[in-house]
Amino acid sequence: MFSKHWMLIAPARCGAEMMELLWLIPAFPLAGFLALAVTGARMPKRLAAIIGTGSVGASAVVALFIGMHFISSPPQGHLSSQTLWTWIEIGEFRPSITFYLDPLSLVMTFVVTFVGFLIHLYSTEFMAEEEGYSRFFAYMNLFVCSMLILVLADNLLLLYLGWEGVGLCSYLLIGFWYKDHANGRAAMKAFIVTRVGDTSMAIGFILLYFNLGTLNIQEIMQRASQAWPVGSTFAVAAAALLLGGALGKSAQLPLQTWLPDAMAGPTPVSALIHAATMVTAGVYLIARTNVLFTLAPVVQEAVAVIGALTLLIAGFSALTQHDIKRVLAYSTISQIGYMFLALGVGAWSAALFHFMTHAFFKALLFLGAGAVILALDYEHNMFRMGGLRKELPLTFWTFLIGSASLSALPLVTAGFYSKDLILWYSLSSEDGSPWFWAAGMAGALLTSIYTFRMVFLIFFGAAKGRVSRKPGMTMKFPLLILAVLSIIGGFVELPRIPIFSEFVKTALPSAKTLHEGLLGEGMQQVIASGVSLIGVSIAYLLFLRAPLNVERFTSHPAGKALHRFWFSGWGFDWLYNKVFVGPFIWIARTNKDDFIDLIYGGMAWYGRFFHVALSLTQSGKVRWYAMGITIGAVITIGITVFL
C-alpha cells in the first residue's frame, strides 16, 4: 500500500540513464562543502582550491552532459524528474526529495554551474592571501549546492530549503571578513531585509498548500488554473505573497536597500551571489509560478510597474556612486528591474534570456572590478583610479566588452539582444504599454551613461594609483571566457531566429503580442541602439572631455542635494531607519519588561521554582521513594475507579 503511494508521487520517469545522474549536480558541491567544512583550516590551501573549484567543475560537466542529452533527445514532454526519497509521510503531506528538470531549470543550472565554476577558479587566486581560505570555498560550495537545489526543486518545500540555504550563504559570505564590524552589519541587513520577503513567501507557500493540497509545483499550477478563476482572491493573494519573496531576494523596490551594502563581501561573492545567481532567484520564482501570475493580472501588472520603477531609481543611483562595486550593485538592481518588467508584461522567456546574458556580463564586470581593486591595493573609489588601460590591458578589454554588453551596444553584444527583446515586449505585449517602454528606454540611456562613466574613470585619463599586482592566469582565464560569452551569448536568440525561446517554450509560455502597428520591431531596435550610443557619448562628454561640467553641477546647492539624494539610494535607508528600524528599536527598548516578556520570564521563573520544589522530592531515601510509589498507586486507582 505504501509503495504504491510512492509510485504515485514519482511522475513518469524518463527512461534515459543520463537523467539518472541529475542528483549528482547538487551532490558534488555538497560533498565539496562537507569535505571543506569538516577539515577546516587544517586543509592545505592548494587542496582546498582543488576541492572547492573541482566540485563545481564536476557538476558543470554533469550539467553539460545532461543538457546535451536533453537537447539532442528531449525526454517526453520536455521534462524529467528524479525522485530520490520521500522525506516524511503523514497522510497527504508527503514531501519528496525530487529534482525536476525542464528547459527553465536547465538554463538556470547551466548558468549556476558554469559561471559558478569560473568564479570559483578566479577566487583561487583572488583569495590566495586571505585567512579562512577553505572556509571561503566551503561557503561558496554550499551556496552553489543550495542554489542548484533551489532551481531543481520539484516541490515548494525543497525550493524553500534551497531558498533559505542561499540566503544563509549570502549572509555568511557578506560577513566573510567578520572582524570588521561594518561587514557584519551589512550581512545582518541583507539577512533581515530579505527575511521580510521570505516570510511573505512562506505564507504564500502555506496558502497554496492548504488550498490546493499539494506541494508539487507542477500540480499546484494545474490545480490553481482549474480551481481559481482569473482574478480570484486566492490567486491574487498567493501571487502577491510570492512576489513579496521575489522582491526581497531580487532586491527590488521596496526591498532593494540591502544589495548595495552587500558589497561588503569579497568581490567573487558579489559576482556569484549578488549579481549572477542568487539575486535572480526572484525572477526564477516568478517564472516558475507564471501560471499564478497569469491568474492574478493585478499582481502581474504590479511586477511590471515595480520593475520599471526599480530600473530607473537604481539607474540614477548608479550614476552618482564613487565605489566601483556600488555602481555595479545598483546596476544589478536596475538590470533585474528589466527582468521584472519582462515578467510583468508576460515575456517570460525574455526575462530568462536577460537573466542569462546578465549573468555573463555582470559576473565579468565584477571579476574585472575585482582585478582592478586588487591591483590598486583594495582601492574601491573610482575617482582615485584612472589610466589603467595600459597597465591592465586584458582587464581593460574584457571590462570594456562587459560594459558594452551591459550598455547594450548594438549588434555585437549579448546584452543588446536580451534587452532589446524586453523593450520590444514592454511595448508590443498584450500587457505592455508605452509607459513601460519609455521607462525601459530611459533606463537604457542611464545604463550606458553610468557604465561608461565607470570605464572612463577607471581606464582612461591620468593614472592616479600605482599598480601593485597584476592578475595571473587563473584570474585572466575566467575573464576571457566570460568576455566571449558576453558577446556570443546573445546569438542564441536573434530576431526571427528565436532558438532560445523555442527551447524554453515548453516551460514558459510565449508572450502574446498585440499592437504591432505602434512601432515596428526593426524601428524599435534602431531607437534602442541610438539610445545606448547616445548614452556612451554623454558619458564621454561629461566624464572624459569636460569633467568640470559635472563638478559645476554638483557644487550648485540644488545639484548637490539631488546628488546626495541619488547617492544615498533615494533616501530609502533613511526612510526605513526612521519608519521601521528606529521605532522598532524604541518599542523593543521600552517594551523590554512588558507583559510579553513577563510570560516568558514567568515561565522561566516557574520552571526554576518547580525545579527546586521537585528536587526536594529527590531526597535519596528509599522509604520516601516507596512512599512515592504508594501515593502514585493511590492516585492512579483514584483516577481509574472514581472518575
Add this chain to the structure above:
Amino acid sequence: MTLNDLAPLIPLMVIAVSSVIIMLGIAFYRSRAFSGLLTLAGIAVAFITLFGVQGTRQVTSLLILDDYALFYIGLILAASFVVALLSSDYLEGRRENIEEFYILLLLSTLGSSVLAASTHFVSFFIGLEILSVSLYALIAYTRNELNIEAGVKYLVLAAASSAFLLFGIALLYGETGTMEFSRMSSGISAQGINKGMLLTGFALVLTGVGFKLAVAPFHMWTPDVYEGAPAPVTAFVATVSKGGVFALLLRYFIQVDMHAYPSLFGAVAFIAVASMFAGNLLALLQKNIKRILAYSSIAHLGYLLVAFLAGGVMRVTAVTFYLVAYFITTLGAFGVVTMLSGKERDADAVEDYQGLFRHRPWLALIFSAMLFSLAGIPLTAGFIGKFYIVAAGAGSALWLLVIMLVINSAIGLYYYLRIIVVLYAQPGHSEVSAVSSLPLTGSLVLVLLTVLLLWLGVYPEPLIEMIHRMTMRF
C-alpha cells in the same frame, strides 16, 4: 506439544543457552575474551534466527512470536549488542572478574525479550522478574559505594512495585477468570463483573509497569539508579529494560481495548503529563549528566505515552519509531559518557564536558547530535519521532496532551542546549578530559549510532515501511 511447536522460540533459546555455556565455561576456566565473544555471538545468532521464525507463532498460551514481537526482540538484541560492546572496555580494570557480567546481561536481555513476546500474565511476570533480578546485580556490579546503594535501592523498590503488580494481576484474574490477554476482554464483557475491582486491577498493573518505565509519579528511583549504576548498565536500564516493558504495555492495552475505559485513559494521560513535567523540570538545572539523562528519559516516556493514548494505526507506528529513535539516542549519549569515564568515577559532571570540542571534536559532535535528537531538532531521528507523536496525538484530537508536549519540548530544549554550550566553551580543568585514548570498538559503535541517527532523520522511509508492514499483521 511437539518439538516443532517450540521452533519459534529458537531466538530466546539461543540467548538462554549462551548464558549457560558461559556459566559452565567459567567453572573450568576464566577467559574474558571467551565470555565476551560468546555473548556477542549469542546475541548475533539470536538476531539472525529471528528472520527464520515461521510456522506456528503462538507457543502455548504464554508466548507469541508475531512480527511485532520479532521487531521488538530485534531492537532489544541490537541494544544489548551495543551495550555488550561498550561494557567490554569499560569493565576492564574496574573489577577483577568480569565474566559474570555477561551472564547477567544475557539473562536480562532474555527477560526483556520474553516481555515483548508474552501474551499471558504468567509469562509477563516471569519475564519481568528475569529482567529485574539480573538488573539488581548488574547495577551493583562494579561494587563501589554508589553502585551498591543504587543496586539495593532498585532491589527494594522493584520488589515493592512487583507486589503492586501481582496484586493487580490477582484482581484481574479474580474478576475475569483468565490470565490470557486475548481472552481477558471476553471475560470482562461477561455478566456480573465488579467494575471497581477490575479498574483497581488495571490501576495496580499500571503502577507496576509505571515503576519499570520510570514514569511519574513512580519515577523517583530513576536518577539515583542511573547515577549509581555503571554507565553501560545505565544505558541498558534506559533502553532494553524499558523497551520490553513498553512493548508489553502496548500489546496488552490494544488487546484489552483501553479506549473502552475513559477513566483508565485519564489515568494514563495524567501519568503522561506528570512525567513530561516532572522529567523536564527536574532536569532543568541539574549538574550531573547521568541524572539529566535520567530525568530526560522520564520526560521521553511521557511523550511516548501521548502516542500510546492516540488511537488508530498511527499509534503503533509512532510509538515504535519513537522507541527506535530513543534507543539510538540514549545508547549514543551513554556511550559517550562510558567512553569518557575514568577509573575512579564516571564522567557524569557537566563540568567534565567543558570544552570537549577542543580536544575531542568528534566525540563532542556525536554527543551534540545525540542531544539534538533528544531535543527533537530536525535532521535527527528524534525530530521525526516527535513529529509522528504529535501527528498521532493531533490525529486523535488529544489537543491538551499535544500542547503539553509542545510546552515540555520547549522546556527540554533548555537543558539540552545547556550541555551543548558547555561542550563548545573554553576547556576547564577536569581530570576526565585527560583520558588518554579512546577504545576503538566504542568509537566505531558511536559513529555507527550517529550515522543511524542522521540517516533516520533524513531518510526514515525504510524503517517506517517496515513498521507499517509489522503493524498491518498485528
